[in-house]
Amino acid sequence: MTAVAQAPAAPVRVHTGKVTQARVIKSEWIKFRTLRSSRWSLVAGVGAMIAIALLFSLAMKSHYPHMSAARQREVDPVADPMRGVFLGQLAIGVLGVMMITGEYTTGMIRASLAAAPKRLPVLWAKALVFTVVAWTVMTITAFVCFFLAQSIFSSIHLNKTLSDPGVLRAVFGEGLYLTVVGLLGVALGAIIRSTAGAIAALFGILLVLPVLGEVLNLTSWGDHVNPYLPSNAGQQIMALTTTSPDMKPWPGFLLFLGYAVVAMAAAAFLLKKRDA
Amino acid sequence: MIEAVGLTKRYGDKTAVYNLSFQVRPGAVTGFLGPNGSGKSTTMRMILGLDNPTAGQVTIGGYPYPKLPNAPRQVGALLDAKAVHGGRSARSHLLCLAQLSGIPARRVDEVLGVVGLQEVAKKRSKGFSLGMGQRLGIASALLGDPDTLILDEPVNGLDPEGILWIRNLLKDLASEGRTVFVSSHLMSEMALTAEHLIVIGQGKLIADTSVAEFISRASTGSVKVRTPDAAKLRELLAGPDVTVSSSVEGTLQVQGLTSDRIGTIAAENRITLFELAPHEASLEEAFMELTGDAVEYRAPGQKSAGSAESAETVGSTKPAGSTKPAGGASDDPTTTDVEVNA
Numbered sequence: 001m002t003a004v005a006q007a008p009a010a011p012v013r014v015h016t017g018k019v020t021q022a023r024v025i026k027s028e029w030i031k032f033r034t035l036r037s038s039r040w041s042l043v044a045g046v047g048a049m050i051a052i053a054l055l056f057s058l059a060m061k062s063h064y065p066h067m068s069a070a071r072q073r074e075v076d077p078v079a080d081p082m083r084g085v086f087l088g089q090l091a092i093g094v095l096g097v098m099m100i101t102g103e104y105t106t107g108m109i110r111a112s113l114a115a116a117p118k119r120l121p122v123l124w125a126k127a128l129v130f131t132v133v134a135w136t137v138m139t140i141t142a143f144v145c146f147f148l149a150q151s152i153f154s155s156i157h158l159n160k161t162l163s164d165p166g167v168l169r170a171v172f173g174e175g176l177y178l179t180v181v182g183l184l185g186v187a188l189g190a191i192i193r194s195t196a197g198a199i200a201a202l203f204g205i206l207l208v209l210p211v212l213g214e215v216l217n218l219t220s221w222g223d224h225v226n227p228y229l230p231s232n233a234g235q236q237i238m239a240l241t242t243t244s245p246d247m248k249p250w251p252g253f254l255l256f257l258g259y260a261v262v263a264m265a266a267a268a269f270l271l272k273k274r275d276a
Numbered sequence: 277m278i279e280a281v282g283l284t285k286r287y288g289d290k291t292a293v294y295n296l297s298f299q300v301r302p303g304a305v306t307g308f309l310g311p312n313g314s315g316k317s318t319t320m321r322m323i324l325g326l327d328n329p330t331a332g333q334v335t336i337g338g339y340p341y342p343k344l345p346n347a348p349r350q351v352g353a354l355l356d357a358k359a360v361h362g363g364r365s366a367r368s369h370l371l372c373l374a375q376l377s378g379i380p381a382r383r384v385d386e387v388l389g390v391v392g393l394q395e396v397a398k399k400r401s402k403g404f405s406l407g408m409g410q411r412l413g414i415a416s417a418l419l420g421d422p423d424t425l426i427l428d429e430p431v432n433g434l435d436p437e438g439i440l441w442i443r444n445l446l447k448d449l450a451s452e453g454r455t456v457f458v459s460s461h462l463m464s465e466m467a468l469t470a471e472h473l474i475v476i477g478q479g480k481l482i483a484d485t486s487v488a489e490f491i492s493r494a495s496t497g498s499v500k501v502r503t504p505d506a507a508k509l510r511e512l513l514a515g516p517d518v519t520v521s522s523s524v525e526g527t528l529q530v531q532g533l534t535s536d537r538i539g540t541i542a543a544e545n546r547i548t549l550f551e552l553a554p555h556e557a558s559l560e561e562a563f564m565e566l567t568g569d570a571v572e573y574r575a576p577g578q579k580s581a582g583s584a585e586s587a588e589t590v591g592s593t594k595p596a597g598s599t600k601p602a603g604g605a606s607d608d609p610t611t612t613d614v615e616v617n618a
Contacts, residue, residue, distance in 0.1 A: 017346050017348070017349050017377035017378040017379060017420070018345055018346050018377065018378075019346065019347065019348065019376050019377050023375055023376055023377065023378055024376060026375050027372045027373070027375040027376045028372075030368065030371050030372045030375055031361075031364070031372045034364050034365065034368035034371075034372070035361065035363045035364060036363060037363055102361060102363075103361065106358070106359070106360060106361045106362060107356060107358050107359040107360070108359055108360055108361040108369075109359075110321075110326055110355050110356075110359045111355075111359045111360070111373060111416060112372075112373075113325075113326060114324045114325070114326060114347070114348075114351075114353055114355070115347065115348045115373050115376045115377070116347075116348075116376055117324075117325045117341055117342040117344065117347050118342060119342075275321070275326060275327040275328060276321075276326040276327070
């Protein structure tokens with residue numbers, strides 16, 4: 001058959017190809033862009049964020065003239081349209097988790113790790129490809145949302161610009177926060193290795209912990225714990241008004257990044273140590 | 277060359293592979309046989325550095341797999357056909373793996389041609405049949421044009437034409453001087469493909485031998501004789517080391533004499549012979565003989581092994597006699613096609 005015809009008498013052997021970090025990164029990039037599911041996760045996240053920015057801005061605009069003065073003062077033309085971040089984090093978190101668990105659930109991981117037996121380059125490459133893609137797409141989306149919202153708010157003269165205090169940091173920080181959410185997803189995916197389990201853990205940490213933390217507010221423990229919870233700390237970078245005196249925007253974000261780094265280190269240790 | 281020395285793998289208090297030592301030499305197809313759960317796949321995963329041995333080590337060309345400087349070009353593996361993300365096309369899947377060691381895209385198209393998947397190269401592998409998935413797995417194993425091939429159950433799910441194809445492919449690869457290590461649950465398939473066998477049971481080495489020797493070791497050395505003068509021949513054959521039994525009228529089972537000798541004795545005494553057949557065990561029989569006690573999972577009601585009839589059959593149980601050895605051992609009521617899944 002074809003096989004017989006294909007096999008040359010003196011096969012040309014090419015034994016120079018080493019598995020380098022750069023090659024693993026390129027391989028992961030091919031993996032990322034050849035899956036429809038990764039594209040759809042991004043599209044869903046971007047779409048949800050833009051839709052919510054438009055929804056909030058347009059609703060505010062039409063209701064603003066009928067609001068009480070007190071209610072009018074509460075309108076925040078930067079933070080309100082940014083609420084799409086809570087939907088965006090679902091999409092980007094799932095995308096991060098699936099970067100790894102997609103390989104474990106299909107068995108692809110065995111092919112990947114057999115071809116890259118040092119293993120860790122695969123994790124680093126996944127984290128890097130994810131970071132670059134997620135950060136680029138989410139940062140662009142954050143600015144698109146901001147400018148769309150401000151163009152709507154300009155008709156009621158509430159619009160803000162990036163030069164207003166804290167605004168540039170908040171909009172830029174939205175992309176950063178979402179990227180780290182996804183990275184935490186990548187790390188949890190590598191630790192837990194099942195899609196459902198890793199998604200539950202990720203959103204348990206991001207969404208459920210702060211709710212449980214509120215119980216602590218009844219005691220004196222609340223102030224010592226709640227600002228340090230991952231999502232509470234991480235979201236400070238998007239805050240225009242300081243919600244917690246104990247946690248400033250950048251330290252909060254760095255703490256959040258620190259959690260992701262610790263999770264990634266645990267993932268690396270387990271990937272190296274465990275049977276694939 | 278694959279070399280295992282004292283390879284041991286424990287999961288908790290369960291020992292999957294115990295003190296396994298063997299060599300797989302280049303230039304021949306080496307079959308890897310063992311009953312269900314005997315540790316074949318675990319062993320293959322340890323060879324590929326996916327599982328860490330509890331004790332002992334296994335090397336390829338002198339290196340433990342993770343230390344190979346360019347593993348994807350030295351070793352090609354098919355562990356299971358489903359080690360593929362179904363959302364990706366066959367070609368994209370191979371491109372990801374090729375990129376890891378800088379294998380050019382034209383090699384991807386080349387191996388797609390070798391396994392006959394060019395026409396569905398752009399289709400997502402989710403919709404592939406088991407046989408197509410198997411071909412894709414074989415394509416990824418061939419990608420780096422490796423010196424060593426490790427294939428876990430490659431004929432699984434292939435149609436007869438595909439089985440013939442893989443048989444020839446493996447033989448060709450071995451004849452080019454490569455090391456080819458293949459596990460299969462089809463004993464008859466191994467008899468046709470492999471030259472050498474490594475047989476394990478309950479994680480322990482049972483045999484490391486050539487296929488021919490493996491069969492002859494299990495052969496009883498008896499000769500079946502069918503003649504109208506059974507009583508007369510029986511008297512003539514009698515001797516100190518000879519036992520003659522007869523379960524069917526006109527048929528003798530002779531032990532202790534070669535068929536040449538029996539034929540000569542019959543001719544000298546002008547006795548007509550209808551049939552004169554030395555009994556040679558099939559690979560299935562030889563296998564059951566050796567692994568009888570090593571079968572871990574057995575359906576209730578099955579006799580403990582020792583003859584071919586107690587084969588662990590999952591799936592294709594062919595009608596009796598379909599794989600009978602040439603000698604036609606009529607004392608075996610059924611000779612089943614033994615399936616032993618890893």
